[in-house]
Amino acid sequence: MDPESGVASAGSFIPLNEHEQRFYSGLHSLCQADTSGKLSSGKVAELFKASQLPPEALHRVTEVCGAKRLGYFGTPQFYVALKLLAAAQSGLPVHLESVTANLPLPRFAGLKNEPEMRYSTVPAGVDGAQGGAAPASVPWTPADRSAFRHLEASAEKKEPWSPPRSPSSSPPRSPLTYRSYTYSKQRNGADSQTAYESKHSSRPMVQLEQHSSPRNYGTKPSVEHPAMARASSSERLEQQGVDDYSDDDPWRITEEQLEYYTNQFKTLQPDLGALILGAIAKNFFTKSKLPIPELSHIWELSDVDRDGALTFSEFCTAFHLIVARKNGYPLPESLPPTLRPGYMQQEEDVPDTPESAEPLIVFEDAELRPGQMDRGVKERLQPSLAATKQDLKEEACKQDVAAMRVQTSQEKRTLQLGAFPERPEPPHDLDTQMRTKTRPRSYSSTSFEDAMKKAEEPPTPPPRPQKTHSRASSLDLNKLFQQGAPGVRSGWLPPPPALPPRPTASQEESSVKPDKQGPRSRFGRSTEDLTNASKQDVIGVSHSQAPQKPVRRKYHPDGQNLEAAPPPTVPFPTPAKSAQKLLSKQKREIQMAIRKNKETNAVLTRLNSELQQQLKVVHQERVTLESQVELLRPLAST
């Protein structure tokens, strides 16, 4: 046995560094070496099983380390085997070449004997520990014991979490590092860089690569000290808080972690609603020293909308997966439900539901419709909601509803922090079709909001056909303005200002043929003659349908003008009443409204096509008349 310089096996010299030596010698003593230097194969087998590697890998390890050849585990074989185990656990092939790389210590789960063993070696190990760490290790021991008691109590849950078991003072640190990590995060919330460093330095024995590059993270002892000091001061808290933690699902993000992630996010991207670009996230997560394939897998799991950037929820998910991985949890194949972005958002939505009752109130109101529709039309993943708020305000008329709308947009902003498809599907299932379908639903997290969203989508079609059928729309506007304003029309004048962006666009198209504007207005009147008044009302209403929901709901295809007057006034008293309506009733109303809208849509499109036909006919007549006039004019002059 030559612990100082390393292990000779099969002629190659494999160097072990200090911590590995300590760790391995501890394990060696654990496996009850008898005097001849052979290790008890039963204990070795137990140890190997505790490494949680598949049996084939274990066989391969025994083969490669030479124990199979010898028939027993001598010390050199044992050390090589441990190295190979470490390699296998890091994902490297089980081969002698892999052991020459700088590896983390092999992880063994649920070895109950070790705490006692460690207790006995702690005083010995303390002497061997580095100077800076040694004084810090002493105050740990009383805490260690209580921690170990707790550890043993919840050993099943905590099995894979504590990676290193080296007999030095580091294992006393290790059970607490995970918990202290959560609290030191809290402490270091403000200072992200040192927080990340302390996270790494507080687990110095975990990742041996860090030892080789301590300069990147400050000197280990010095950074450990503040981390240890902070952690030791908070370890009282830990003892109480740790019970809560151990009961939680490891894939659940706790409050402290969430706070920490939020602070980290803010350092990368001050706006919580914005995205972190892939490159930035890559640099940040690479600091965690996880291997790139794992980071790649974590990214795949957490970037659910596949946009190459991380929103806040995605970032929390990714960070949490990294934390879990570093503590020894294997990476899941698909995203656990508690980590799915929708989960986080649901918690935020619950307090928002009282506020979101208001959209249903203003659902009846005219003014919110264009705002919501615009939102529906726009791309959901906008980083800043300020722009949408602006648009909302532009579209709106000055009414009391403005206050309610601001509230709803604020509520929408909190929802949009996630801006995720609500269905908790694993990322693999999200192909492009699903993505486009689920994105429009990213705002809705409660059922009635879904219904509302559905209700919003039917409203959007009506304006668009009107945009394309430019002649019809301009025709009607002309009619509206030309016929002056009896009391009926005056009620509708406010809505048309909301529409101008669209019909003016269409009017610009029609302005290409200015000569037809006049005849068209004439035809407007002539179409009046052709059709009855009810149909005109239908056309006129079709514009206001977008802004005025109550109009549509109360309007029937053969409705009269009188009905047009009450509807604009009705929305104002009803908001007060509908505040007390039940959600289900509103849903039913919405569904009825949807049906009615669809019917009126169908009727209107038919009407539209009929009118188009009539228009063509009338055009033909006009052309023939004009030609006749021209023919007659020379005759008339003479």
Add this chain to the structure above:
Amino acid sequence: MNYTSRANNYPLYIRSVPTQNELKFHYTVHTSLDVVEEKISAVGKSLGDQRELYLGLLYPTEDYKVYGYVTNSKVKFVIVVDSSNTSLRDNEIRSMFRKLHNSFTDVMCNPFHNPGDQIQSKAFDGIVSGMMVQTG
């Protein structure tokens, strides 16, 4: 049944369902690259839309058919199908290439993946296996 994506003519990803004859597939794919390059250069236009990206049946050999598809970044996808599998229509091949392209872009979006590396994404693997199983 074999899928390959190649960039600069070295394979980024290769997968075949009957795992024997893998070397033969390698060889087939490599030779088909010649045909692909010929088609690319023949097109000549700078703007290529989806239809031109799909290169179609490259050449039918005695046992199997080879289909090609090239992306805007000159990454080539090659599918080799048994000729006995006559049920595969052109549209299906097109949709397979589209799915491949989508999952490939997903892999590319991952900032931890350097273009030019072997594709190690499990999601990509999953999608490819799904497609191969589906088409037999």
